[in-house]
Amino acid sequence: MQQWFKDAKLGIFIHWGIYSVYGIAESWSFYNGGISYGDYMKQCEGFTAKNYDPKAWAELYKKAGARYAVLTTKHHDGVALWDTKLNDLSVVHKTPAGRDLIKPWVEAVREQGLKVGLYFSHLDWSHPDYASIYREDERENLANLNRNRFTHPEGEEDFEAWERFLKFHRGQLKELMENFHPDLLWFDGDWEKSADEWRMKELREYLHSFNPNVVLNSRMWGYGDYKTPEQGIPIIRPEGPWEFCVTVNDSWGYQPDDKNYKSVRQIIRMFAECIGMGGNMLLDIGPMEDGSIDPEQEKRLLGLGEWIRRHDEAIYDTEAGLPPGHFYGPSTLSKDKKTLYLFCFDRPYDDVPLKGIRNRIKKITALGSGMELGYKKLGGAPWLNIPGILWIDVPEDAIDKDCTVIKIELDGEIDLYRESGQNIESN
Known part of the structure; x- marks a missing residue:
């Protein structure tokens, strides 16, 4: 091939x-x-x-x-x-x-x-x-x-x-x-x-x-x-x-x-x-x-x-993105695995959630407009390497009329949490 x-x-x-x-x-x-x-x-x-x-x-x-x-x-x-x-x-x-x-x-x-x-x-x-x-x-x-x-x-x-x-x-x-x-x-x-x-x-x-x-x-x-x-x-x-x-x-x-x-x-x-x-x-x-x-x-x-x-950056020179369960939509990943792109088809009524990302986030932007987006991470147990949910704020003026692409720059190669969860016995 x-x-x-x-x-x-x-x-x-x-x-x-x-x-x-x-x-x-x-x-x-x-x-x-x-x-x-x-x-x-x-x-x-x-x-x-x-x-x-x-x-x-x-x-x-x-x-x-x-x-x-x-x-x-x-x-x-x-x-x-x-x-x-x-x-x-x-x-x-x-x-x-x-x-x-x-x-x-x-x-x-x-x-x-x-x-x-x-x-x-x-x-x-x-x-x-x-x-x-x-x-x-x-x-x-x-x-x-x-x-x-x-x-x-x-x-x-x-x-x-x-x-x-x-x-x-x-x-x-x-x-x-x-x-x-x-x-x-x-x-x-x-x-x-x-x-x-x-x-x-x-x-x-x-x-x-x-x-x-x-x-x-x-x-x-x-x-x-x-x-x-x-x-x-x-x-x-x-x-x-x-x-x-x-x-x-x-x-x-x-x-x-x-x-x-x-x-x-x-x-x-x-x-x-x-x-x-x-x-x-x-x-x-x-x-x-x-x-x-x-x-x-x-x-x-x-x-x-x-x-x-x-949005060509999110398309060419990328590979398949996240497996099911992390994000409610398609995604792609840069070939160096350090940048994640989320494709959002509909207007969010609330923040856009992303699950299972262990990496520290360097920056999040709306790719089409270049607008920097706010975000927060809630929940998780970082001392056990269990990440919380990343909530990304996408304001109205960052939305693309056809499909909004969110660019997430990570601090290294993507590190995904792919487990079924566990009891937390130490807080």
Whole structure:
């Protein structure tokens, strides 16, 4: 796992493809029968990318506070956004866009100093050789299998066809690695075949032959580098490196009827909870077919970025904060473990409590305004090294409208009281 990923905190996810023409669900709309495959693919005729400005996109990511971005190069529908030489199913050959959309995006993202991530679907519901074999557990239960023509073979299994598909799959990944040199590959669609059928161990080694430092997400049957919970924020901190991917409304791609947008404050809350548990947040937007970004989506990215700039000290170059029980909210800790940052989402009606800190306090400030805050410690038994509760006074003019961050400077590395309490027999 590369250190840049663990330090990144925020990435921007971009789902863009022909599905933005009708504003329908990417790939799943035809898989689940909401639209015929033929009508879905007719969207190629309306995908123009005429207002596509990758430099403006990359500037927006930067303003949002992101350190990396991930763009869909090919979703489950099989339509590539680059000029693949393995077939002609690409925006270059099948749409009025008529050009490679990945290369200028990669260049623009790197110009902004951000890391480049490329989304790639292992499965391909348009490829004639994909639905050629069953997964092992399906093979043992064919009588009860819920079949789908895009996934399961018609008639007998064709293992030669599967070998052809794997050659195609590896060939497209080779193009991405050699043409664009991504820092991260964000895979999807591994579940329809097993790790052995995908030859995932071999695939990991193959990708590392192009770049031993490329970061791989978890959609590789255990051969990836980090976990990717999506849409539902973890309640318990995942083990190891992780990233929470979430949409700005309810849809991954552009759907004009989806007005259920998360507010800037809600996005900030999710983000603070992610970094407080040591993870990243990958926030998804869906551009329109012409390459324009919906103003409502842009507004939320800019709002998040404004808040991050006021509090970047508490975000970058920090690690997961306090374990549960010490503070009623997320927190982060400086890498030298001498400064603690508390994230307060709501106006306090009383002082803000912090429990279990044994250190002497050097100074407490509201990070956004720089205002020094008063505090007092009540209770405890210092002669037994049992700390009292630290009560921090946060006046109205120190409160941030989106999320107040309290900076606590300690007299050394944080020293936490993590016991269940005891009788005090000597006072």
